[in-house]
Amino acid sequence: MxxxxxxxxxxxxxxxxxxxxxxxxxxxxxxxxxxxEGGRALPGGFVRSRRDxxxxxxxxxxxxxxxxxxxxxxxxxxxxxxxxxxxxxxxASYGAPARDPRMHVVSVAYLAxxxxxxxxxxxxxxxxxxxxxxxxxxxxxxDHDMIVTDALERIRxxxxxxxxxxxxxxxxxxxxxxxxVYAAVWGEELPAADFHRKVLSVPGFVESSGAVTARGxxxxxxxxxxxxxxxxxxxHPALLRPGRENAVRL
Amino acid sequence: MxxxxxxxxxxxxxxxxxxxxxxxxxxxxxxxxxxxEGGRALPGGFVRSRRDxxxxxxxxxxxxxxxxxxxxxxxxxxxxxxxxxxxxxxxASYGAPARDPRMHVVSVAYLAxxxxxxxxxxxxxxxxxxxxxxxxxxxxxxDHDMIVTDALERIRxxxxxxxxxxxxxxxxxxxxxxxxVYAAVWGEELPAADFHRKVLSVPGFVESSGAVTARGxxxxxxxxxxxxxxxxxxxHPALLRPGRENAVRL
DNA sequence: TTAATAGTGTCTTTCAGACAATATTAT
DNA sequence: ATAATATTGTCTGAAAGACACTATTAA
Numbered sequence: 001m002x003x004x005x006x007x008x009x010x011x012x013x014x015x016x017x018x019x020x021x022x023x024x025x026x027x028x029x030x031x032x033x034x035x036x037e038g039g040r041a042l043p044g045g046f047v048r049s050r051r052d053x054x055x056x057x058x059x060x061x062x063x064x065x066x067x068x069x070x071x072x073x074x075x076x077x078x079x080x081x082x083x084x085x086x087x088x089x090x091x092a093s094y095g096a097p098a099r100d101p102r103m104h105v106v107s108v109a110y111l112a113x114x115x116x117x118x119x120x121x122x123x124x125x126x127x128x129x130x131x132x133x134x135x136x137x138x139x140x141x142x143d144h145d146m147i148v149t150d151a152l153e154r155i156r157x158x159x160x161x162x163x164x165x166x167x168x169x170x171x172x173x174x175x176x177x178x179x180x181v182y183a184a185v186w187g188e189e190l191p192a193a194d195f196h197r198k199v200l201s202v203p204g205f206v207e208s209s210g211a212v213t214a215r216g217x218x219x220x221x222x223x224x225x226x227x228x229x230x231x232x233x234x235x236h237p238a239l240l241r242p243g244r245e246n247a248v249r250l
Numbered sequence: 251m252x253x254x255x256x257x258x259x260x261x262x263x264x265x266x267x268x269x270x271x272x273x274x275x276x277x278x279x280x281x282x283x284x285x286x287e288g289g290r291a292l293p294g295g296f297v298r299s300r301r302d303x304x305x306x307x308x309x310x311x312x313x314x315x316x317x318x319x320x321x322x323x324x325x326x327x328x329x330x331x332x333x334x335x336x337x338x339x340x341x342a343s344y345g346a347p348a349r350d351p352r353m354h355v356v357s358v359a360y361l362a363x364x365x366x367x368x369x370x371x372x373x374x375x376x377x378x379x380x381x382x383x384x385x386x387x388x389x390x391x392x393d394h395d396m397i398v399t400d401a402l403e404r405i406r407x408x409x410x411x412x413x414x415x416x417x418x419x420x421x422x423x424x425x426x427x428x429x430x431v432y433a434a435v436w437g438e439e440l441p442a443a444d445f446h447r448k449v450l451s452v453p454g455f456v457e458s459s460g461a462v463t464a465r466g467x468x469x470x471x472x473x474x475x476x477x478x479x480x481x482x483x484x485x486h487p488a489l490l491r492p493g494r495e496n497a498v499r500l
Numbered sequence: 501t502t503a504a505t506a507g508t509g510t511c512t513t514t515c516a517g518a519c520a521a522t523a524t525t526a527t
Numbered sequence: 528a529t530a531a532t533a534t535t536g537t538c539t540g541a542a543a544g545a546c547a548c549t550a551t552t553a554a
Contacts, residue, residue, distance in 0.1 A: 006296065006298065006309075007257040008260045008299055046256065049354040057347050058347070061345055062356070065345075090342065090343065092340065093312060093358045095260070095312035095315075097299060097309030097310065103307060106358070108343045108345070108356070175534090191517075191518080193519080193533090197535080198515090198516085201515090215526080216525040216526060216531085217525080219525095219527080219531050219532080220526040220530060220532065221526075221533060222523065222524035223524075223525075224534090234494075237515070424506090426505080426506075441545080441546090442505080443547095444543075444546095446507065448542090448543085466504090466506085466551070466553060467552080468553075469503070470502085470505065470552050470553040471552055475506085475507090487541085487542065487543095
């Protein structure tokens with residue numbers, strides 16, 4: 001092993017998704033300083049670490065850093081209110097030597113699944129942050145276009161195998177609301193009848209709360225039953241995206 | 251963003267798996283210096299990066315660093331011979347502040363799927379390296395026990411959804427050899443008849459080479475047909491581990 | 501000849517997907 | 528009343544898993 005450690009930078013970047021108007025939005029910030037000043041980027045920053053006068057390391061773990069960055073940008077406090085319900089998950093690291101013009105920086109990227117959070121407070125940070133539809137999240141700073149693309153593929157796959165779609169919803173939700181999450185993330189409508197039966201047949205995906213919605217749909221229809229997230233960590237059987245046969249070959 | 255970059259170390263660690271004697275082995279090195287001197291650890295080391303006299307960054311990407319480390323430890327050259335057939339894949343990063351007693355080090359961990367490589371040449375590096383059955387890969391330095399555990403779960407899952415089991419085999423292989431890979435990684439035997447039909451029914455998993463083995467099995471049996479890896483990147487439908495229903499709940 | 505192994509046949513159950521049908525509600 | 532929506536019913540075909548069966552080969 002080469003025991004000399006070059007001074008590299010380590011950042012965390014968070015790809016925070018939420019759902020508004022039946023589509024997927026991502027949280028972006030406007031950069032206040034160089035490089036890419038004025039450009040849009042993912043919320044993120046350097047992992048904090050320092051030594052005290054005895055030489056002992058005081059630093060944060062990667063998960064902590066990601067949660068801190070998300071809290072800073074949204075103006076919410078970690079573990080409080082809506083942020084307490086956000087699911088954070090590391091998904092990849094990026095370390096191309098030229099990805100940051102200042103120095104060699106390795107970025108650890110996180111996915112965040114957020115219920116509809118409030119718009120970030122404008123004066124909360126030097127940078128302004130805001131939610132943007134994923135289709136409009138282009139021409140980002142650094143290699144963040146690639147990170148968003150990878151994150152999108154990851155979240156689409158995650159919804160197939162885990163019950164984390166519920167992390168986009170409130171504590172109680174209807175099957176139709178859950179279906180809307182899948183439709184927004186996968187970018188296609190799903191057959192309502194089959195989705196309904198499928199969700200209820202997967203053990204631990206959702207559990208009934210016994211209640212129903214106060215009103216029917218905006219344009220009519222019966223009042224729907226309400227459910228809560230169940231205790232499953234994985235969906236078995238999985239809820240696979242339709243028509244993926246063509247994505248399989250080289 | 252906090253624009254000051256603390257000096258953190260960045261390493262890559264490689265969890266290289268191979269199959270011998272129908273079980274899974276992992277490549278470990280013996281540490282030549284502190285910390286954990288004399289202890290066993292995953293092959294790995296600091297990502298290289300330096301600035302020239304103009305201040306330009308010359309560094310390696312994470313994938314490059316992982317391949318370099320693996321080549322150094324095995325004594326093979328990257329892109330040459332058996333190493334050219336190794337599949338390398340990033341799977342997680344670890345950054346607990348105290349995971350390395352010297353300083354705050356973030357490690358990017360890679361999986362390697364290797365055909366049966368030769369034993370590392372003894373004098374190739376300051377450290378001695380060797381293959382160890384995964385069940386015996388305990389009490390490793392740093393947080394490498396956790397990394398191996400995570401890698402094991404990842405490779406088990408990867409075999410469900412990708413054709414990468416073929417990366418453990420030579421260019422041509424029999425269905426029974428492929429089944430032995432699955433059995434070694436999943437730690438359980440699979441029904442031969444169903445596995446056979448299943449593999450052949452997944453488009454692009456394997457393609458026939460037309461040939462058969464020179465001899466039948468050691469204790470009798472017909473000569474088996476030979477196959478090569480196909481062009482699929484994903485298995486559709488997937489080849490799921492049996493009896494996972496109980497792993498689903500909290 | 502015997503035992504082991506490759507490969508095929510067949511049956512049952514589960515699951516995915518298409519689509520019809522019914523019930524409830526907003527307008 | 529009408530249209531929209533939640534939920535249930537039914538059918539078809541794919542896929543998983545159990546297990547019997549045949550053919551081929553080493554010893």
